[in-house]
Structures are given as C-alpha cells and as structure tokens.
Amino acid sequence: MTISKPLGRQTEKLTTGTQAVAQAVKLADVDVMAAYPIRPYDGVMQAVAKLIADGELDAEYIVAESEHSQFEICKHASAVGSRVFVGSSGVGWMYAMESNAVTPSLRLPVVAMIGNRALDDPGAFGVEHNDAMAVRDLGWLLFWVEDAQECFDATLMAYRVGEDKRVFLPVGLGVDGAFITHSQTLIKIPDQETVNEFLPPYDLGERLLHPDNPISIAPQANEDWVMEIRKQTDDAAKRVKGVIREAHDDFRRLFGRGGDNPFFEEYMTEDAEYVLFGMGSLGLPAKVMVRRLRDRGEKVGFVRLKWFRPFPDEELAEVLGRFRAVGVVDRDYAYGSPQHGGVLFTDLRAALYDAERRPRVVNFIGGLGGRELTPEMMDEMAYITKRAAAGETVPTVSWIGVRE
Amino acid sequence: MSSGTEANTPPVAQDSAAGRSSTEVREEAKSVEFTYRGIYQKTLAANLCKHVVMAARKRDWLGSTIQRYGDSPERNGVPAKQFAVIAPDEMRLQEHMAKYEPNELDVITVLDDTLCDGVESWAFYGRQPINLRLRRGGTLLVISNRSAEELLKVIPRKPWDWTLAILPGTPSLGGLWVYRDDGTDMRVLGAIARTRPDIFEFSAVESVVNEDEKLGEEHLAALRDGYEEVVIHEVAAGVGKEDDYEPVRLPGYKEMREGIIVEARKLGERNPDYKTSSDRTMRPVVNFDTCIKCRQCWLDCPDECFDITEEGFHPVNYDYCTGCGICAQVCPVEDCIVMVNDLEFIEEGNEDVFPMWKEDKEAYHRWREEKIANGRIEHHDYFNADTWAWSGGKQADRTS
Known part of the structure; x- marks a missing residue:
C-alpha cells in the first residue's frame, strides 16, 4: 500500500467510534440531526450534542419521540436542502423502516450511522449485521467500518458519495456495536480547510423543495409510473462505483489514507x-x-x-x-x-x-x-x-x- | 502477607519474566482494568482510561480503551469494567485488542472498596473474584480507608505473589448522571505512577495534566497526593480469602428451551439464579424492637428483598438487596432501618440476622449498634457538598 503525505494539518485524538463519527459530522458542518436513544447508536447522539453545547457545531438537534419520526424528520430536512445526520441500532432502525424504505426512491442523501445490534428479543445489545442489511435491496449504500479512524473517514466519504448529483442516495454506515462504538483508539483528524476541499456543499439543485421552486414530492402513483421510478434508482445505483472511485482518489490525495482499493x-x-x-x-x-x-x-x-x-x-x-x-x-x-x-x-x-x-x-x-x-x-x-x-x-x- | 513496605520504594513488576530480559518485559503491552460502580463512576473510569493512554503516548506508545459492553453500566451500582491497553507499537497493540477483554491484567484498580468482595455484572455469571484475571506479580489498587488485613478477608488468594496498593480515601460515588470532579481520577493516576512506573512515569502523567487547559493546580496537587499517599503491600502466594469461585457452565443450544423461554418461579418462591447483592455498597440494618410492622419497607422495596415472618416482621434477604436505601427512607420510625457500609459485614456475609435477634435480643442490639457506629451512611456521596473529600486522605464528614 502506498501512503501519500496528507495535505493540511491533522490532529491526533483519542476517540470511540461514535465520537469519531461526531467529529466528522462537525467537519461536514451538518445542518440537522434527529436523535432517539438506543444502544450502541446513542454514543454518537451524546457526542454531537456535546459539540453543539460546546459551541463547536451549529446545527438543529431534534430529539424525536421515536425512531420512525427521527428518520422522517431527517428525510424531510434533506429535501429542503439541509445536510442531515441520523442513525439508530437494531430494532430502533427497524422501527424506522417505513421511512428507510422510501428514502432511496426520493433520492435524498440521508447519512445514517447504524450501530449494529442484534434484533432483540432476546434483549441484547451486541453486534449482528442483520439490522443494517434489512435495507440491502432498497437502494441504500452500505459501508462497514473497521475501526474508529474509518468511522471518521467513512462518514465524510458517505456525504461525498451520497450527495453526488449522479447518485443522490442515502448511505448507511455499519458500525459494530461495542468493538468499535465503545472502545477508544487514537485517530487523525484533518483540518476544516482540507475537509472543505474534499466535500463540496450539499446542493439539490432543481430538486430543492422550496416555495420559490414549486415542486411536489412523491404524489400517489399507479402502475403507469412505479417501474420507471424503480429503473431510475437502479441506474443511480449503477453509477455509484465510479463516483466512489473518484471520491476515494481525492480522499487519498488529501488525507493520505484509505489504501489502494476503494471497495x-x-x-x-x-x-x-x-x-x-x-x-x-x-x-x-x-x-x-x-x-x-x-x-x-x-x-x-x-x-x-x-x-x-x-x-x-x-x-x-x-x-x-x-x-x-x-x-x-x-x-x-x-x-x-x-x-x-x-x-x-x-x-x-x-x-x-x-x-x-x-x-x-x-x-x-x-x-x-x-x-x-x-x-x-x-x-x-x-x-x-x-x-x-x-x-x-x-x-x-x-x-x-x-x-x- | 509481609508488612507494608515504604511507599517510596515502588516494587519492581514481578512479571512471569523467566527467560526474558528486563527490556523485553518492559516493552510488552500492558493492560490496566478499572472496576467501578455503574452510573456513579462511569465517567470517572472513562477519564482514568483516557489518561493512561495519554500518559503512555508521552513515550510514543500507543493505546486504546475498552468499555466492557455487556456490563450495562447505565444501571446504578452495578459492577462494571473499563480497560486501558498500551503497547509500544501498532502490532503489539493489535495483538492485545484482538481479544476484547484482556485475559491478564497488569493492574486492576478498584474504585470502590465494597467491590473487593466480588463482582457480578450479570447475575448468572456468579460472583467473580475482584482479582480473577490479575497476572503474576500484578497490582491491585484499591481506594479505601480500610487496612490491608481487612481487605484481604474478602479478596481471594492467588497462587503467586502480587501487590496490594491502598490509596487512602473515601470512594467517590460523585458521578450520578453528571460527573462531578473531586480529584479522585488524579489521585488514582498518581498512585499508579508510584506503584507501576512501567505503565507510566509520574512526569508523563504530570505533563498530560499540565497540557490540559481544563485542569489546574488543584489537579496537580491531587496527582501528587495520590503519588505520595499510596501504601504498598506485598502479598504472598496463598494469602487472602479462600477462592471458591467456580465459572458458570452455560448450556448448549440443544439443551436450551426453544422460543427464548427461561424457567421462572411460582408465586412466593425466590429465584436462586438472580441474586443482585454485588450491586450493593451499603445495606439496611433493622431494629425489630422498634418496628411497628407497617410494611412500608416490604411494600416499597424495588427488589422485593424483605421476607415476612410469622410474627409479622420483615427481615432482609441480603442475597437480593442492592442497597438502594429506599427502605430506610420510607420507614416512619426513626433509626428503625439504618444503612451501613457493606464492608462492615465481612463476617456475616449475606446471612439472615433475624434468628440472632430472636435468640438474644441484647446481643443483637450490641451487634447492631456497633455496626451503625462504625459504618453508618446517611446518604450516598453524591449529596456530599465537600467535593474534594479526599483532602489529606481523611474520610469526609458524612453527617453534615
């Protein structure tokens, strides 16, 4: 593996996987986050709240009354042009499934951290991948991270790839409960300037839901329409690999990490x-x-x-x-x-x-x-x-x- | 057990070093465990783990910290663990991290001395010895105002020599939901630097504290206090309580009932598999002579640990008492139920004391009054206004 020298300044920090995600959320300058607690996702909810409380991040932080609302809030916020961050674990993620299932068709680049957790019963907190995998056929992009450093890196990558105009699809980050969410390791965090160079602002263009841009999203449709909508998402899913390759090249050039192969x-x-x-x-x-x-x-x-x-x-x-x-x-x-x-x-x-x-x-x-x-x-x-x-x-x- | 050695001659780590040079031993990865009480000490343990890694970083070592996930430390008082692992390079760190919970600990730090009696984060594990995974020549560091002799009545023996380091002071339970800094983390770090300079030197942790703008002179003073006050005892093989711990055998999938079903108990029977007493830092002591049989304790106990006798009294079944203190709060009779530090009951264990009262009321009252005089706890320390209670290594006045 060849490692190029990163551009800009990088600082070392001891973080858990969830704290690493929060650091990336901050540098991505996320606009809206909706939260509802469940282990092991809740670590990131605490970490982002702390960043807002400390004045390090200016974002709307909405505590929902359930995961279902949590994901709906972010889906809608994404449609009006906000960069959003959301997440859950296990059965919490499953409770939001009605929202999760339609987000790819709406082509909204919601980024979610899924702190992988067994689908209880029995009441269990530990990692299994079946929760995140429940959306594997629905148009979500899914990335599984190895450690806290990759939590940080993949969060930035998720915004870059999901928000690309050729893609516009939601991205789920699979983060193994306990092993990554609850252990701290030393990670390298780049400066804001270099992150800005990697990650352009979120721009929905003509799909922005705004009174000045009168559009209506997701009206009732019958069999005359649905198959074409599915084919559009299928085409977008086929374009993702090329976009990942580009993003990966930029990532390596700017941050000096990521290895030879993007996949x-x-x-x-x-x-x-x-x-x-x-x-x-x-x-x-x-x-x-x-x-x-x-x-x-x-x-x-x-x-x-x-x-x-x-x-x-x-x-x-x-x-x-x-x-x-x-x-x-x-x-x-x-x-x-x-x-x-x-x-x-x-x-x-x-x-x-x-x-x-x-x-x-x-x-x-x-x-x-x-x-x-x-x-x-x-x-x-x-x-x-x-x-x-x-x-x-x-x-x-x-x-x-x-x-x- | 030998007598306490002079505090300023820290012991050399007596690792299983046979056949290896001292440099090799020094360059090995090290694991430090913090055993703590859920909720109260969660942030304290996290702070400590972080500082162990940052201090190791001062000599270019790497490190990671692990919060034992299965503990669910969001439950008040439940024994829980966090680990810091440090290593001279990435490869050796990975070797250690690849096993989530370290097999062998160089240092086990006990943040509340009532944990010395054993820990049980899940009831079906059985009560595990506090020093279960302490390696040969390892160090058990306890915050306590008790003597080594007293603590070794509850700490099990090991087949090899080890070190018991006692940091005089009141265990800090000052972190209920919101962490309150009382200098305990600094004192513990100072004590580790003194007893185990192979983990980190005092100067290393001192410079970590110096560079942290949120920490000031009082923290440096606490760090030095821990370094100076810790008392080191060498414990010989075989000294300590008899180790009767037997690891639990868990059933295979063919033996388990299908449909996620476990056996329960008929009304009125207690489940012998779900004992929760290792959550406890203090226990209720009952005066059966002033008891008016109002049943408030029996009614309000969240763990249903009060029995009913033929006479209508309510003795405590200590196997199930978590020491929450609600009974003492709801009891309408002054001093009928008094909470007492759990380490006052090393001899009694969880034994029922009601038969003692029936047999000899005067002896029972002498016993009861002595326990109360030695270890009465009016309330948990999170109500204590004196946050720097360790000052001078003296126990804070609990009655103010």
Whole structure:
C-alpha cells in the first residue's frame, strides 16, 4: 500500500467510534440531526450534542419521540436542502423502516450511522449485521467500518458519495456495536480547510423543495409510473462505483489514507493460497490470525469488504479468482437461504458465478449477538478454508463458537 | 502477607519474566482494568482510561480503551469494567485488542472498596473474584480507608505473589448522571505512577495534566497526593480469602428451551439464579424492637428483598438487596432501618440476622449498634457538598 503525505494539518485524538463519527459530522458542518436513544447508536447522539453545547457545531438537534419520526424528520430536512445526520441500532432502525424504505426512491442523501445490534428479543445489545442489511435491496449504500479512524473517514466519504448529483442516495454506515462504538483508539483528524476541499456543499439543485421552486414530492402513483421510478434508482445505483472511485482518489490525495482499493482491503494476500473474507471489526482478529499463521509458513490472507452496497462484484471476482478457497465470515444469518448460509456468503457466491476462475467458497457464521470472534476462532476458520483449498470435503456452512 | 513496605520504594513488576530480559518485559503491552460502580463512576473510569493512554503516548506508545459492553453500566451500582491497553507499537497493540477483554491484567484498580468482595455484572455469571484475571506479580489498587488485613478477608488468594496498593480515601460515588470532579481520577493516576512506573512515569502523567487547559493546580496537587499517599503491600502466594469461585457452565443450544423461554418461579418462591447483592455498597440494618410492622419497607422495596415472618416482621434477604436505601427512607420510625457500609459485614456475609435477634435480643442490639457506629451512611456521596473529600486522605464528614 502506498501512503501519500496528507495535505493540511491533522490532529491526533483519542476517540470511540461514535465520537469519531461526531467529529466528522462537525467537519461536514451538518445542518440537522434527529436523535432517539438506543444502544450502541446513542454514543454518537451524546457526542454531537456535546459539540453543539460546546459551541463547536451549529446545527438543529431534534430529539424525536421515536425512531420512525427521527428518520422522517431527517428525510424531510434533506429535501429542503439541509445536510442531515441520523442513525439508530437494531430494532430502533427497524422501527424506522417505513421511512428507510422510501428514502432511496426520493433520492435524498440521508447519512445514517447504524450501530449494529442484534434484533432483540432476546434483549441484547451486541453486534449482528442483520439490522443494517434489512435495507440491502432498497437502494441504500452500505459501508462497514473497521475501526474508529474509518468511522471518521467513512462518514465524510458517505456525504461525498451520497450527495453526488449522479447518485443522490442515502448511505448507511455499519458500525459494530461495542468493538468499535465503545472502545477508544487514537485517530487523525484533518483540518476544516482540507475537509472543505474534499466535500463540496450539499446542493439539490432543481430538486430543492422550496416555495420559490414549486415542486411536489412523491404524489400517489399507479402502475403507469412505479417501474420507471424503480429503473431510475437502479441506474443511480449503477453509477455509484465510479463516483466512489473518484471520491476515494481525492480522499487519498488529501488525507493520505484509505489504501489502494476503494471497495475492499487486501491484507497479506500477495502469495496467498486461501483467504478469509468479512466485514467490520473482525478485521482486527483476522489480521492478528494472518500474521501468526504466516509466521508458521501458512499462505493465508484476509480480504475485508468496505462497501457492501454497491457490491463490488467484478472487482472481487478478479481478486478472489487468484485464490483456491475463500472462507466468508458472516456476522449475520439468513435462515432458509441457499445452503442456509449467511447474507455475505450468498452475495459473494452470486458475484463469482460468471467468473472465469472460481475459488471454492465456504461459509462461517459467527460472532452473533456480540459474541467475540477471537484470533483462535479465526484459526479454526482458516484451517477449514485451507482444507477446502486442498480439495478436501468440508462443510459448506459452519457455525463457529456456538455451544452444542 | 509481609508488612507494608515504604511507599517510596515502588516494587519492581514481578512479571512471569523467566527467560526474558528486563527490556523485553518492559516493552510488552500492558493492560490496566478499572472496576467501578455503574452510573456513579462511569465517567470517572472513562477519564482514568483516557489518561493512561495519554500518559503512555508521552513515550510514543500507543493505546486504546475498552468499555466492557455487556456490563450495562447505565444501571446504578452495578459492577462494571473499563480497560486501558498500551503497547509500544501498532502490532503489539493489535495483538492485545484482538481479544476484547484482556485475559491478564497488569493492574486492576478498584474504585470502590465494597467491590473487593466480588463482582457480578450479570447475575448468572456468579460472583467473580475482584482479582480473577490479575497476572503474576500484578497490582491491585484499591481506594479505601480500610487496612490491608481487612481487605484481604474478602479478596481471594492467588497462587503467586502480587501487590496490594491502598490509596487512602473515601470512594467517590460523585458521578450520578453528571460527573462531578473531586480529584479522585488524579489521585488514582498518581498512585499508579508510584506503584507501576512501567505503565507510566509520574512526569508523563504530570505533563498530560499540565497540557490540559481544563485542569489546574488543584489537579496537580491531587496527582501528587495520590503519588505520595499510596501504601504498598506485598502479598504472598496463598494469602487472602479462600477462592471458591467456580465459572458458570452455560448450556448448549440443544439443551436450551426453544422460543427464548427461561424457567421462572411460582408465586412466593425466590429465584436462586438472580441474586443482585454485588450491586450493593451499603445495606439496611433493622431494629425489630422498634418496628411497628407497617410494611412500608416490604411494600416499597424495588427488589422485593424483605421476607415476612410469622410474627409479622420483615427481615432482609441480603442475597437480593442492592442497597438502594429506599427502605430506610420510607420507614416512619426513626433509626428503625439504618444503612451501613457493606464492608462492615465481612463476617456475616449475606446471612439472615433475624434468628440472632430472636435468640438474644441484647446481643443483637450490641451487634447492631456497633455496626451503625462504625459504618453508618446517611446518604450516598453524591449529596456530599465537600467535593474534594479526599483532602489529606481523611474520610469526609458524612453527617453534615
């Protein structure tokens, strides 16, 4: 990976993932935030409130009476030209689903932090990715972050990509509860000037809802209209990858971070024979596992997906085709799906179907409800993937770390 | 246990250092735990973790802090933990961070001495020893006005030598919802610098405080006070309370009932799996002779911990009492229910004291009066107007 020298001044700060998001919200100069508390999202609600109280950010901060209203408020504020920030977790996010489901069709670039949380019952705070994944087919762009630094970086990236005129789609940031939201690490924060260079002001243009620009949004429509509306969103979704590439190049040039590939990160894959593949905070134990096994001569690597929507199918097919086997780690479940595997697994298999070189793809379901994925569990997954690479018979889907 | 060593000769970390040079040991990642009371000390623990990392940063180390997520520290008094991990470089930091909760702690800091009796953030875990994950040669730092002998009656023994550092003072419970600075964080940092300079030197944390414009002379004074006042005791292997902790065996998915169902109890029975007494810093002591049997305590107790006897009295089942003090507030008879610091009951544990009263009323009253004289608590410290209560290491006057 080549790292260029960042422009401008960067300051170091010890922050949690949610505090890092709040720092980016401040530098993005967000106009409206609507809040309703639920763990682990609520950390960002506290952090932004503190920035406003301390006079560091001038924004409307609206505490709603539910998540449903919270997301409606931001959707509407976005339509009148405000840059908005919103978020939730688990069942709170699901309660807002009526609003979430229509935001992409309205082509409003709402940015939401989804502090990933199990869908309770049972009452549980821990991470699972099923909450954010509920919008995966609806037009939301979804990015999964690895650590507090990426919380900051991806928030700026979300505004830049979502508000691009070729896109105008909402963006969800998947932030693993506890592992990222509740641990503090040192991050680098750029200055306002450099952020301004990366992120132009939010401009809806002729779609701005304003008395001087008489338009009406989302009237009743019948079958004569709906399919064309869907096709517009489909076209926009197809344009996103190009916009991400541009934004990523600018990001690296200005901030000196982000790696070579805008869509996923490859870790020690150069001569790898098999790799694990996953999203979010599992990058940390996975990398520790790869280093340990490499010391023992194993040709193992790790690929971490950043953008889950749009799914970088062609890019992944090209890279993963180099390996004999890929072990997909799902921090989610998809009951009754093909092979009873996870969501990521099923998507990746579909993406590789037309590829010239297809690795074997096996699946691991683990870390549900906030359970840790330890380096030792990663060892176990790497071992099964290695056996798959050698052509041995292994289960297509394995649950890791579940008590029998 | 050896006698307390001179405070100005900090012990060398007796790590499991066999076969390694002192430089190697010094360059290892370090983990510091802060065990605290939910809500009251949440911000205090967070402040401490942050300062450990910032002090380590002064020698170009990296660090991270972790709030143990499953604790739900938003519940008043619940034992909870935060960790600071520091390491000389990114690779070694990642090795440690890859395991969310550190397996071995170099320092465990106990922000309220009533936690020494064991911690139980979720009732089904069982009461875990305060020093469960203290590594060989590690340091347990406690804020307390009690002696090492007293504390070692509740702190379990270890199979190796370790260090008990006592920072004289009243545990600060001054952070209910809004954090109130009483200098405790500074004193604890000073004490860590004294006992474990391998974590950070005094000069490092001093310069962190100097550079923080929100902190002033009084904070520097508190930092120095902690450094000077901490008393260090070397504890030999085998000294301390018998360790009877057994890790809980959790059932597999084939054993569990489907549909997220757990066993409950019939009316009138208590659930032996949901005991909450480690949330407690103080407990009610009842005078059965002045009790008018009005049942207010029984009615208002949020944890339903009052039993009913044939005579119509209400003894406390201390296994279920969280020490909230509501019973003492609603009791209409003066001093019939009095709240007393929980560490006064090391001998009694959670035993029912009603049989003692039935058997020998005079002995019961002597016992009761002694407990009240030693440890009466009129109210939690968050009502205490004297925010810098540690001053001179003396307990603040609670009755004012």
